[in-house]
Amino acid sequence: MYKKFNQNQPKEKDIIITIKRLGINGEGIGYYRKKIIFIPGALPNEVVVAKIIAEYPRYIDAELVRIKEKSPDRVPFPTNVNPEIGGLELAHLAYSKQLEFKRDNVLEALKKYHPRGYSKYKVKKTIPAPEEWHYRNKAQYQIELSHGQINLGLFAPNSHELFDLPEMPTQSQATQDTERKIKSLVEKLHIRIADPYRHFDGLKTIVVRQAYATHEIQVTLITVGHSLKNLEQLAKEIMRLPDIVSVFQNETDWRNPQVWGNKTTKLAGKNQITDEILGKKFALSPRAFFQLNPVQTITLYSRALKFLDLKADETLIDAYSGVGTLGILAADQVKQVIGIETIPEAIADANHNVELNHIKNANYIQGSVEKVLPELAQNGIPIDALIVDPPRTGLAKSLIKTLLRVKPKTFVYISCNPSTLAQDLVLLSEAYNVRLIENVDMLPQTPRCECVVKLTLR
Numbered sequence: 001m002y003k004k005f006n007q008n009q010p011k012e013k014d015i016i017i018t019i020k021r022l023g024i025n026g027e028g029i030g031y032y033r034k035k036i037i038f039i040p041g042a043l044p045n046e047v048v049v050a051k052i053i054a055e056y057p058r059y060i061d062a063e064l065v066r067i068k069e070k071s072p073d074r075v076p077f078p079t080n081v082n083p084e085i086g087g088l089e090l091a092h093l094a095y096s097k098q099l100e101f102k103r104d105n106v107l108e109a110l111k112k113y114h115p116r117g118y119s120k121y122k123v124k125k126t127i128p129a130p131e132e133w134h135y136r137n138k139a140q141y142q143i144e145l146s147h148g149q150i151n152l153g154l155f156a157p158n159s160h161e162l163f164d165l166p167e168m169p170t171q172s173q174a175t176q177d178t179e180r181k182i183k184s185l186v187e188k189l190h191i192r193i194a195d196p197y198r199h200f201d202g203l204k205t206i207v208v209r210q211a212y213a214t215h216e217i218q219v220t221l222i223t224v225g226h227s228l229k230n231l232e233q234l235a236k237e238i239m240r241l242p243d244i245v246s247v248f249q250n251e252t253d254w255r256n257p258q259v260w261g262n263k264t265t266k267l268a269g270k271n272q273i274t275d276e277i278l279g280k281k282f283a284l285s286p287r288a289f290f291q292l293n294p295v296q297t298i299t300l301y302s303r304a305l306k307f308l309d310l311k312a313d314e315t316l317i318d319a320y321s322g323v324g325t326l327g328i329l330a331a332d333q334v335k336q337v338i339g340i341e342t343i344p345e346a347i348a349d350a351n352h353n354v355e356l357n358h359i360k361n362a363n364y365i366q367g368s369v370e371k372v373l374p375e376l377a378q379n380g381i382p383i384d385a386l387i388v389d390p391p392r393t394g395l396a397k398s399l400i401k402t403l404l405r406v407k408p409k410t411f412v413y414i415s416c417n418p419s420t421l422a423q424d425l426v427l428l429s430e431a432y433n434v435r436l437i438e439n440v441d442m443l444p445q446t447p448r449c450e451c452v453v454k455l456t457l458r
Helices: 095-114 174-190 231-238 292-308 325-333 342-356 370-377 397-406 418-428
Strands: 015-018 028-030 034-041 049-057 059-068 139-145 149-155 162-164 202-210 217-224 244-252 263-269 273-277 279-285 315-319 334-342 362-366 385-388 409-413 432-440 450-457
Touching: 015 028, 015 273, 028 059, 028 292, 034 049, 034 263, 095 418, 095 432, 139 162, 139 174, 149 174, 162 385, 174 202, 174 217, 217 231, 217 334, 231 244, 231 263, 244 432, 263 273, 273 292, 279 325, 292 325, 292 432, 292 450, 315 325, 315 370, 325 334, 325 362, 334 342, 342 362, 362 409, 370 397, 397 418, 409 418, 418 450
Parallel strands: 034 059, 217 244, 315 334, 315 385, 334 362, 385 409
Antiparallel strands: 015 049, 028 034, 049 059, 139 149, 139 202, 149 162, 202 217, 244 263, 273 279, 409 450, 432 450
């Protein structure tokens, strides 16, 4: 059992802590009573006054009360934004130090899990983003009715408290403005808001995504239940807003822990929006994955393709392919591309994008990478080169076993989680040398980063 403090228990007096380093989520780390203590908002070398929130067997959670000795790397937090929301965990840290922190995260993960030869890995400096602010081209805001007032924004981390967001400094201005205008339309048309406490149907989430190249905006209204009064009228009103080309409804239910449900219906406009990367066009349906920072995506994919070092007679497997971006970008360098993705809409988009770019040597298959890749190998498909871009959970152990058996010659791993990357490298390093790791900062002001890893067979 752990000891936890809440408002009904006697509170300890404030404590003074010297911050030693940052944790993987950007929180300040110190020590108190021989336990590690996490203090969000504190920076290394600062002396802070903190209040204990919860104590567990191995660590303590605390909140920052005030700063006694300030770090020279501290910068002003954005105004008009509640610091408790997610997505701005490092906004109080100078950007150059954010870049150092993200490289250090990779080094710390390697040191923790120590894959073979890790101390000799070449881990390059983090590539900075051209824009530190207003870079996100997709906003996914929750909506609620509280005490007669509609709030539209983000939940505080690990909380059911929703903060209304008139401004979010990492969002593009177009997505932010569209979210606020839709909120006004929801109020005007008296659209029913979903009630999570009484499990009433209604509007739950508003998703706004803008294509960087064409400026087209796609809106998805995520609802609990199907029939909502005035929803079609809301779609018509939204279509009158600047740059809006389509409105969709995605349906979920209270049993689903994910934001998105499985059924998506077009209410108005085009089936997809179209974006462009390195001269190739990509059509995107609502659920299709696409990087959130369009300018820095060019850097990320350029590095990945350079690391692959493809040959004209090779077959490239694009695992976790999404809408086919990496495979399509590489198609003119190889004999054939085979993409693998689980989401049906993404596969439909990928095959549509193949046609859109007049590519003849790429095909995308729906299914899990763990299942499809062994089937390809069994059917005699040469797996010369492989690129994987998995979710934060990393590669499934069954997939790693398949890779160690199939042994593609060239292998690039794009990771958004240094911890799972380092764990995967423990197994992969049985057969592969890690030639290079390079961070690309896709999400400034947050602790998150994308690592591009080049592996070659020993």
